Structures are given as structure tokens and as C-alpha cells.
Amino acid sequence: MHAPCCFSSPIHACFTLQKPVSELVQHIEKLEFDIYEEIAVPYTKVAILSMHQSGVNSTNVVFGVLSDPIKSPMNPVALSVLRSSLIELFLRQSNLTLTTSIFGHPSDFEILKFHGGITVIPVQSASIFQITQFLFNFTLYNYISEIEDKCVELKDQLKYGLRLRSYENLFVQLTNQNGSTMSSPVIVQASVMSDNYGNLLPQRLKQLAQIITHSPAKNLGLNNSVFGKVKSISLSSCLKGTLHATPPTPSPALAPGPSVSSHPKSVPTHAPALSPKIHHFAPCPNCNAVSPSASSPLHSPGPRTVPSLPPSISPASSSVTTPAPPPCPYSRPVVPSSPPLRSHSNLIPKHPSVVSPRSQLPPSLPPLASVSCGSRPSQSLERTKGPVSAPLAKSPSAQSLSCKHLC
Numbered sequence: 001m002h003a004p005c006c007f008s009s010p011i012h013a014c015f016t017l018q019k020p021v022s023e024l025v026q027h028i029e030k031l032e033f034d035i036y037e038e039i040a041v042p043y044t045k046v047a048i049l050s051m052h053q054s055g056v057n058s059t060n061v062v063f064g065v066l067s068d069p070i071k072s073p074m075n076p077v078a079l080s081v082l083r084s085s086l087i088e089l090f091l092r093q094s095n096l097t098l099t100t101s102i103f104g105h106p107s108d109f110e111i112l113k114f115h116g117g118i119t120v121i122p123v124q125s126a127s128i129f130q131i132t133q134f135l136f137n138f139t140l141y142n143y144i145s146e147i148e149d150k151c152v153e154l155k156d157q158l159k160y161g162l163r164l165r166s167y168e169n170l171f172v173q174l175t176n177q178n179g180s181t182m183s184s185p186v187i188v189q190a191s192v193m194s195d196n197y198g199n200l201l202p203q204r205l206k207q208l209a210q211i212i213t214h215s216p217a218k219n220l221g222l223n224n225s226v227f228g229k230v231k232s233i234s235l236s237s238c239l240k241g242t243l244h245a246t247p248p249t250p251s252p253a254l255a256p257g258p259s260v261s262s263h264p265k266s267v268p269t270h271a272p273a274l275s276p277k278i279h280h281f282a283p284c285p286n287c288n289a290v291s292p293s294a295s296s297p298l299h300s301p302g303p304r305t306v307p308s309l310p311p312s313i314s315p316a317s318s319s320v321t322t323p324a325p326p327p328c329p330y331s332r333p334v335v336p337s338s339p340p341l342r343s344h345s346n347l348i349p350k351h352p353s354v355v356s357p358r359s360q361l362p363p364s365l366p367p368l369a370s371v372s373c374g375s376r377p378s379q380s381l382e383r384t385k386g387p388v389s390a391p392l393a394k395s396p397s398a399q400s401l402s403c404k405h406l407c
Helices: 021-039 076-090 144-149 151-162 202-213 216-221 237-244
Strands: 011-017 044-055 058-067 107-114 118-120 136-140 168-176 186-194 231-235
Touching: 011 076, 021 044, 021 058, 021 076, 076 107, 076 118, 118 144, 144 151, 144 168, 144 186, 151 168, 151 186, 151 202, 151 216, 202 231, 202 237, 231 237
Parallel strands: none
Antiparallel strands: 011 058, 011 107, 044 058, 118 168, 136 186, 136 231, 168 186
16 A cells, blocks of 8 residues: 655655554554654644555554645754654654554654654763764765664774773764665764763874774774775864874074183282372361372371371280271371282382282281371371381370370
8 A cells, every 4th residue: 555645755754563454454544643643743744655564464654744734844843853753763762652452562663764864873871962072984885774783793893993992982873864764875973982971182082093094994893794895984173183283392492692601711819000199088177187189298197196006916915906996087097007019010010009008917917006196287298109107106005096185
């Protein structure tokens, strides 16, 4: 029995009843109603397209789903719901319940045609919502129903061919662009995830990409006699990126700068010669002293000037140094006598230099005590052509005079 006028339906499906055709013909309307009640998609209707004997006391029933009214387009939402309902029936995740007393229990549900294609996810440990991204796909010239029946064998052979590790799981989904579970070809999309549905690390993805790229000769590990020849292997953008990813380039080296020697240049061992010019001092405002100029002779201290000498050196006191009293803020520094410098004809000028008092003392002698004194304009010093030597003090007790005695 056929209904040719209804073969233009965009959706076809079939199942088997364990009844002869002769018993079913008189219950066609009841059968259409039972199928519609199971699908329950609004603005559609079910039509029995054909019934033919498939075995002893068995009938293959083909039905179609049409829009209602006939010439109106089917709602996209209704199409999506209907697709999901038919796929669940194919995977036996739901049952097609008919009037048992008349039709018995249907079996072998298949989708023959669905506009826009169908995608079937075989029963496995992960759902489509847990699979974040499919890594690659390939084409097999088999039916979805054949692959679904051997899904466990398919996955085991792929795991071996891809050299997956014990903690890595393979998930597949099957697509037929004609919307049929009974026609070829079938596009197999595969994803690999670690335990607890974790994504693989980039380095591991690169290894998988290299294995898949060089695997066509090995048929991805699939048995040719069972699944046929693998065709059209294609990597996802994620795997393609790992093949062409370049390692991070090191930062450019800095241009070499001027080298710094670890050994500094030698410093001259001799101190540079001091300037022979006589230093000028500002006049003392409290002592009415006039600063000597380059043209005027140096003034010698007056009678009241008593220079202090270092205490006599004795074995008992040679290790103790008596601190010098603070100098008078109104006095000029007096240049003490110092031993002559060692001869370095190329470093020291012919005329004597005025040097620091402490720099010329031998290390064994204590420093000279500073002299605090006042001066008057009438007092003058004779210009000397050699180092100035201070007169010796007759009494070691007079080491310095306080400024208050001079003012």
C-alpha cells in the first residue's frame, strides 16, 4: 500500500510492526492519530505513506509529517522539536507507544528524510553540552544506523589509532546532511577530553594534530572491512593553530655598550704640587686685621703672640695625644714648620709650597697644637723664602691662649 500524493513531505520516518499488512490496513487513521499523539508538534499532521510486508507477520510502516494546512511553511521551532523527538526515538531514548491491542509494540525506528539534515550523538558518557569543541572530523560511507550499532568498536579503534592515553576519552557525533539514518555518507565529528571533561593542554593538542595529519595511510586505526575507507579528514581551527604556532621569540639582545674595565686606571702615588700663590684671607672684623695682599709682606705676630708647641715627647706619654683646644674664630691660621719634601724634581716647583699642617707630620709625632692669637695692623711678618718655623715655647704649660685674653 502506498500514498504517492504524500511523498512530497519534507520528513519521513519508518518502523516495524509485528502484524500482517491485512490487519493494519483497516486501522490506518487510528495509527496516524497514535503517531501524532507521540510526536505532539502543533500545526502538523501525520500521514501514513506506505505499508509493505517485510517478513512473516511483520510490516514496515512509513509515515510523513506535513504542515497543517498543507501549503503553509512549517514553523522552524516546530521543526527543531520534531527533529529532537525523532532522534530520541531512533536512539531508543523514548518509546513510540501505540495502541497495543491493535498494533503491538513497534521496533526498528529509522529516520528516512529530514530537511536540513540530522546529527545523532550515540549514547556515551558525555552529552553535547559537555563537549566544548570537536577537534577533527572525517567521512565514512556507512549509514548512521550501522555506525551507531558499532559505536563502541569505532571508538576503541580510534583510541588505538590516535594513541590516546588511559585518562583521555573520545566522544563522537554522526551527521547525515540528507537527514537520514539509512543513507550514506556520514560525517563523524570527534573530540578528545581528559577525565572530568577537562580540555587538553596545547602541547598535547599539537601531538594529536600531528598524529591525525599523518594518519590517512593508517585509516585513523579503523578496520576497512567494518567501516570502509576514511575520507576527507579535516582539523578544527583549534588543532590547525597548534600546527602552525611559532614558539615565542626571545627578546632582542641589547647593543653592547662601552666596556668597563674591572681594573681602574692607576692613580698617581704623589700628591699634586700645591699652588705657590699665597692665600688671601678676609679681614677679621673684631681684630681690625688687614688681609695681606700679594704685594705686601706678611706680618709677624706681636709680642703678645705666644705660639704653642707640642708637649715634650717622653716614653710614658708618647702613646697619648693631648687634644688641641678649639682655634680662635678671629685669628689667621699659622703655617707650622714642616720637614722638607722628598725630592721629586719633576713634581715639586723650585719655590716652597704652603701645605696643610697635618699632611706633613711624620706618623710617629702628635699633631701640632693650634695657635689662637690676635693681631694688630702695626704688627707684621717678614716674608720668608722657606717654611715658617714656630719658635719654641719655654714652658709646656702654655699650649694655647684663649681668645678672651686677647680681646
